[in-house]
Amino acid sequence: MPQDTPTDHANSESIYQDAYALLGFRVEYLAPTNGWSVFVVGDNLTDRRHASSSSMRHQATAAQPGFLSGLGRNVSVGVSWFF
Known part of the structure; x- marks a missing residue:
């Protein structure tokens, strides 16, 4: 299970x-011949506001926590060709 994470080296x-946990999916069709595939990917389907990473400091404060926000709900479609 996910756990709270300190965002500075002092573990303030x-x-x-x-x-947090994010909900996503990937569906892919791989063609049996010709080496191609088509896919649909969905991430953060619940559109949860979250920090995807943080900028570590020696000691952070509430005024400068350094969180970098993650993407909201998004869906991608693509085609791959293997050669």
Whole structure:
């Protein structure tokens, strides 16, 4: 299970990234011949606001936590060709 994560090297108790999980999917059709595939990918389907990463500091404060926001709900479609 995900756990809260400290965002500075001092592990300050007041500056933690809350634990979260994201819901996504991938559906792919792989052609039996000709080496190609088509796919649909969905990420963050619940459109949860989250930090995808953080900028580590020696000691963070609430005024400068350094969280980098993640993408909202998104869907991609693509084709791959293997040669």
